Amino acid sequence: MRDVYVAGIGITTFTRLEYPLSEIAAYASMMALKDAGVTEVDQLYVANMGAPRVNHQTALASAVADTLSLLPAGAAAIENGPASGAAAIKAGFQAVASGLDDVVLVAGVERMREVNNLEATDFIATLTHPLTEYIYGVTLPAHAAMFTRLYMEKYGVTERHLAMVGVKNQNAALNNEWAHLQQEISMEGILDSPEAMTNNPYVAEPLRFFDACPVSDGGAAIILVSKEKAEELGRPMIKLSGIGQATDTHAVFEREEPTDLLAVRKAAEDAFAMAGLTPDDVDVAELHDAFTILEIVESEEVGFFPKGEGHLALEKGETALGGKIPINVGGGLKGRGHPVGATGVAQAWEIVTQLRGDGGKRQVEGARIGLTLNFGGFGNNVVCLTFVRED
């Protein structure tokens, strides 16, 4: 198996984008192609979750290939729920590692704001079990709320911990020009003042408005190449060193212990094993904080902190910029936004930015090893990636 490197990255502003879906993907891809210094690719993978349903478009990869004039490159779309982005990166890795291709473009894109919030929420809810969850009206905020309540009772997480994640990540987005939310929030304003319940109402108790990521449009792209090609291109040598992917029961109620995210644990273990790393080696991480509780729990399941102690580390500032393991320094899904198909690629974009030392105000000093965790379903399909700067 050949080593695989990230030679180029690109992203669009995450916000409301009134452009054709293929064009949004193309903008991010053009940026990545230019960054890598390549004009041709062997293959492109386009990660997306909702185009057929939300945007009434199928065969998205063919459209992106043509929009970018990358013909006759191979092209395929990857739909894997909110983990589509990292799943597409895995497909790109396999293509290069196997020797089938030398240069692969992986783009993630979503345009969710084409529909209203109710339709967007329903579209995301279609990833739940159709017979035991969806037909009873379960949405992702509802899932996350029940999960949070259990976690609170079992491990002592409080609404204050959730708000701390929200404030940390949304304010971190102020240092990321591409992030959706550019509005500072404070603990006083969303939790402690008499007006907090109006400013930050419950959307699914115990989760409040600022515990959830925004609905965003956006695209992100990376260029994966072989080692020989990476050396030829002369960009910083960022190796995609580890990949782990795991699944869990589709219906959450079937899990023996619902507060354990076993797919997260397994995906991280496999990625670390492949890369020859441990959680202690990681300098910077991107975790899938679609809801604030998820950052806390994922920080435990990937091995940064013992089970049930993620919130204690948060209290000590260990997950903030300058802490033991900075998490979501570019805002995460909470601040950057969560165009679902693009998120896994955007996480890789952030980590590569960090490992190149291009993070500006949000740069983690001396970062050389990074991790992304892309969480699909309610933890039933998870992809973990590790990246290492070699030069």
Added chain:
Amino acid sequence: MSVDLEKILRPVESPMAPYEPKYMMLASGEPVVVRQVFRDEIPDLLKHVEPLIHVERDYYDVVAARVYAELIGYYTHRFQDQYVLALQVDGELAAIVNGRQVTPKLGLSLHTLALRRGLRIGAHGFAAKMEYHIDALGHDEVLIVAESPIGFRRWMIEYKLEKRFDIPHELGGVPSWALTRELFDRARASLVVGRRPVPPELLEKAMEKILPPSDPPTPPLDPLAATRALYDPTATALVAQRWEMEKGAQDA
């Protein structure tokens, strides 16, 4: 025989109780002061409303144009029983809300114009003017319309307004909705916030001068321009767009 036309043209003003200022904490942690603005300060407001007439997004153009006309109407005594409330953060104008008294028992909401986006500033302003209608002026109900989807969500849905479709609203003659005293009472706990009295230093800062908003809504930038500039080495797309914006501002 001479006739003083001004006496005919100028509406006779009804007595209206003053709005007692209040303040509240935004999600950002900043305190916002809500207070009544009278005629002498209207020219200050006009300066900050006028630029929004040229913001062709989220219905800012139509709302700002109407607010501008309403404020001039108030200033020149050509509007019956209008009141204006301003929301200020550290002196900066964050929102303007206005309305009028139709009869001693009926109010009419005119506009809610947020000059700073997000943080429920517009929603706080709307709640304040409903509080003024119901609690201070003693109106039994307030007639309301929305010009934007955001407004519809904030007023019609959040307050569960009742239909009064047989009454054309003064804003464009469209069918009215109504906030009744009962609906307002139901919303008090969740939507209506604020503390009184306002600490003297906060109120003094607000009264001292209406400062311009530091981050007002602007004409829509092409959100992909920055991305495009990074693969277009001459950045012509971004430059061309800025030229267009500058040209638009000069023309305005």
